[in-house]
Amino acid sequence: MTESSANSMWGGRFAGGVDAIMEAINASIGFDRRLYAQDIAGSRAHAAMLAAQGILTEADARAINTGLDQVKAEIEGGSFPFRTDLEDIHMNIEARLKDIIGEPAGRLHTARSRNDQVAVDFRLWVREQCDAAIEGIEALMRAFLAQAEAGADWVMPGFTHLQTAQPVTWGHHMLAYVEMLARDRGRFIDARARMNECPLGAAALAGTSFPIDREATAQALGFDRPTANSLDSVSDRDFALEFLGAASICAMHLSRFAEELVIWSSAQFRFVRLSDAFTTGSSIMPQKKNPDAAELLRAKLGRILGANVALFTVMKGLALTYSKDMQEDKEQVFDAADNLMLGLAAMTGMVKDMIANRDALAQAAAAGFSTATDLADWLVRALNLPFRDAHHVTGSLVKMAEDAGIDLPDLTLAQMQSVHPGITEAVFDVLGVENSVRSRMSYGGTAPERVRAQVARWQEAL
Ligand code: ARG
16 A cells, blocks of 8 residues: 555545555546636635625735736646645645645635535636637638538539439538537527526535625626525536537537538549648558548547537436536546537638539539429429329439430430320420529528528628
């Protein structure tokens, strides 16, 4: 057994020190140092409140504030003496504060526990990440919007089952992602609003006998109000789970466009050209331009959703209130947040830079009998056929064209009339992809006119 001396924070009850392995498994300072700014902000708010309530002298509060200035400067300057034996950021800062200002440092923890301290620090951190996510998402929305505006009427194939379905417009496809991202943004906004209650003052779990002013600390830290139940305050990590949930859905959206980019940038599709800035070459195959950033973005959901599952599993079945299990919350959220922000930035860069190959898009739009539905619709409108019959007639025409190795518009009128005698020359108007997309004027449809209206709506909204 390797023993160090008894912990200075609670040494009173402890005769011996902890095992080195215990120190290693117990410590969170290796990662929770990222909460230093939030921890200091929480302590400042707490000290100011204690002084205002007459629990702490003004002189002590001033000393604490000045000492925290120095602590912050040391951490940011890289000279702060982080100690694993002091477990976490909370005790590291308090111990250093004691070195700097002496006795008043020991008064800072009055009416507070590390349980409400970590709850408030982490909430502040996650709240900031919500803001960063919202900002990152908006930047990406603007990038998609610029693509949509430029290509409101460029035709491309729309897919179901990754099989050519019906022609759509480039702008419409880009706007689909704007819609997804808008929902993502909404989820972060909602989560932020719900988490914006201050747990500081819940103390260990039961509240405190000191006459604290929780409204004051809540307000000082930018919260809407204090949390209403002290037990819930120290045992709740919903805010982190909601963040991870919103991040997972957002990352899932990014992974879908990433996959489209991988497909679209291939030599077989040539729908887009990705910029050199977001691709790599091959050390052996000179012709290669690999969509590495897109592939990594496709993968990021794996770890972000992994973090979500990990934290759910940590929280599942935990009896109230705080348990040390909950220390496992931070690394997951840190990693997920870092990767979400990086992913949003990388996707924004790729979308800004990507160049659509209009010719390839148009060619592909016309291939694969993409206007078969337009033909069926025409049979309904012009010949008053029931849609099911029109579907059948169109199917026969598609088969005829396929057998002949040609596209639908290349069939002669006579060939068409051999399938249904009522068909007239007018049918050829609907077989062109341009006409096809122009006709999709239903609200939310792909017609360029509709796309332009949606672009204008989003430009105004952003
Ligand atoms: N490092 C701890 C955590 O991240 C802080 C709270 C510790 N509380 C306690 N009662 N041991 O969860």
